[in-house]
Amino acid sequence: MGVTNKLVRTDDGASVGCLAVNEAVALFRDKWTLLCLGALSKADGPLRYHALQAAVGGISQRMLTLTLKNLERNGLVTRTLFASVPPRVDYALTPIGRSLGAPMKALLHWSLENHEAMERARRAYV
Amino acid sequence: MGVTNKLVRTDDGASVGCLAVNEAVALFRDKWTLLCLGALSKADGPLRYHALQAAVGGISQRMLTLTLKNLERNGLVTRTLFASVPPRVDYALTPIGRSLGAPMKALLHWSLENHEAMERARRAYV
DNA sequence: CAGGATCCGCACAGATACTG
DNA sequence: CAGTATCTGTGCGGATCCTG
Numbered sequence: 001m002g003v004t005n006k007l008v009r010t011d012d013g014a015s016v017g018c019l020a021v022n023e024a025v026a027l028f029r030d031k032w033t034l035l036c037l038g039a040l041s042k043a044d045g046p047l048r049y050h051a052l053q054a055a056v057g058g059i060s061q062r063m064l065t066l067t068l069k070n071l072e073r074n075g076l077v078t079r080t081l082f083a084s085v086p087p088r089v090d091y092a093l094t095p096i097g098r099s100l101g102a103p104m105k106a107l108l109h110w111s112l113e114n115h116e117a118m119e120r121a122r123r124a125y126v
Numbered sequence: 127m128g129v130t131n132k133l134v135r136t137d138d139g140a141s142v143g144c145l146a147v148n149e150a151v152a153l154f155r156d157k158w159t160l161l162c163l164g165a166l167s168k169a170d171g172p173l174r175y176h177a178l179q180a181a182v183g184g185i186s187q188r189m190l191t192l193t194l195k196n197l198e199r200n201g202l203v204t205r206t207l208f209a210s211v212p213p214r215v216d217y218a219l220t221p222i223g224r225s226l227g228a229p230m231k232a233l234l235h236w237s238l239e240n241h242e243a244m245e246r247a248r249r250a251y252v
Numbered sequence: 253c254a255g256g257a258t259c260c261g262c263a264c265a266g267a268t269a270c271t272g
Numbered sequence: 273c274a275g276t277a278t279c280t281g282t283g284c285g286g287a288t289c290c291t292g
Contacts, residue, residue: 061275
């Protein structure tokens with residue numbers, strides 16, 4: 001509601017419901033979310049905490065924990081805790097999390113197609 | 127190069143070249159870029175500085191200027207200055223800028239499809 | 253009209269140390 | 273092993289005032 005109004009009224013083909021897109025982008029606006037999702041996607045199965053940290057590469061424990069908590073909160077990953085000693089926690093993508101792969105692929109395509117042109121533009125820029 | 131290696135080696139279907147996508151997302155990771163692009167897209171033609179500010183809605187002069195400068199630098203919008211008094215500046219999308227509409231549409235679709243489910247997940251979250 | 257300059261607050265993110 | 277706690281810094285963004 002409220003937002004939905006602006007979503008659906010994507011007046012013409014060019015306009016694209018920017019508010020909704022912006023809201024969607026807000027989900028992975030931070031530095032690590034996409035990298036975590038990517039690592040889980042590549043693994044194609046659950047990953048444990050430290051395996052995930054290694055797969056992402058360069059992420060601190062704090063940031064990994066925060067990022068995962070956020071993803072779990074939004075229903076993009078599941079966290080399953082095994083009551084064992086030492087403890088074990090598995091993270092995996094939910095169907096929603098997996099479904100993000102499609103739009104990301106579109107973005108990847110766009111990036112590949114326009115990356116060079118943008119690089120040139122940057123160089124040409126005064 | 128360097129990046130490209132990691133781009134192309136999108137090992138399987140699921141993995142999606144996350145580093146490249148993350149780099150692409152960095153272009154509009156900030157609060158206003160997508161909204162500016164959306165305003166220009168809706169206008170379907172050049173917009174003057176203050177018209178753009180009104181179209182975006184809620185953006186400060188500082189942020190508008192910074193955002194536009196960045197977009198110009200990356201070759202997504204053009205800035206044409208008319209040497210008149212009072213001055214007049216037109217902003218318009220470049221082909222690259224327009225081409226971003228396609229992946230954004232994919233993202234919009236995804237958002238529309240999963241928005242509710244995520245909302246439910248958030249409510250269910252302890 | 254279209255900005256530039258400046259000051260400030262705050263959320264995001266990094267590093268380190270500690271714990272059930 | 274899988275976190276939590278704390279401190280700290282920095283870049284984004286807002287508000288206000290000034291100018292060619």
